[in-house]
Amino acid sequence: xxxxxxxxxxxxxxxxxxxxxxxxxxxxxxxxxxxxxxxxxxxxxxxxxxxxxxxxxxxxxxxxxxxxxxxxxxxxxxxxxxxxxxxxxxxxxxxxxxxxxxxxxxxxxxxxxxxxxxxxxxxxxxxxxxxxxxxxxxxxxxxxxxxxxxxxxxxxxxxx
Numbered sequence: 001x002x003x004x005x006x007x008x009x010x011x012x013x014x015x016x017x018x019x020x021x022x023x024x025x026x027x028x029x030x031x032x033x034x035x036x037x038x039x040x041x042x043x044x045x046x047x048x049x050x051x052x053x054x055x056x057x058x059x060x061x062x063x064x065x066x067x068x069x070x071x072x073x074x075x076x077x078x079x080x081x082x083x084x085x086x087x088x089x090x091x092x093x094x095x096x097x098x099x100x101x102x103x104x105x106x107x108x109x110x111x112x113x114x115x116x117x118x119x120x121x122x123x124x125x126x127x128x129x130x131x132x133x134x135x136x137x138x139x140x141x142x143x144x145x146x147x148x149x150x151x152x153x154x155x156x157x158x159x160x
Contacts, residue, residue, distance in 0.1 A: 026055055027068045034072045049082060056085045060098070063110035066090060070117050087117070091124035095132055 033048040035041075056069065066086060073083035090107065093099050099107065111117045125132065 026052075026065055029055070030068050030072050049080060052082045053085050056082065056089055060093060060103075061086060061089050061107075063106050066107060066117075067110055067114075070111075070114060074116070087120045087124050088128075091121050091128060094121070095125045095129050 029048065029051060033045070033052060036045045036048065052069070056065070059065075061069075069082055069086040073080050073086075077083040094104060094107070108118075111121065
């Protein structure tokens with residue numbers, strides 16, 4: 001679909017890109033925003049960025065959504081808040097256990113090739129829940145200690 005095809009043709013909205021359609025795939029909306037930015041389409045289209053931020057704020061971010069937003073907005077993270085909102089939402093949903101274990105693993109697997117994304121989400125989790133990481137580390141240490149104790153106990157019982 002060409003950029004020209006997505007312009008509304010009504011006189012009151014001439015030149016306004018049509019992207020507020022809920023049925024349009026999210027990745028396509030991000031691509032439209034990026035194309036409008038790269039092609040320097042006038043007038044500016046702030047409603048597209050607003051739609052992207054609203055979508056990220058009110059929907060569970062999938063690995064595909066996360067990567068599309070990261071690839072499009074990472075270089076503009078200082079001036080465009082879509083990337084920062086995505087990082088915040090992923091961190092919030094991970095920290096509050098709103099993702100299932102499988103969804104969390106999919107997100108982490110998808111983010112692995114992008115260390116800056118992983119670091120940003122980890123920093124955001126630390127910022128939102130400063131004691132959560134400390135608690136997780138203590139829990140992991142306790143589990144490791146229990147595992148070592150059981151292994152030692154099992155080894156002692158086999159020797160006897």
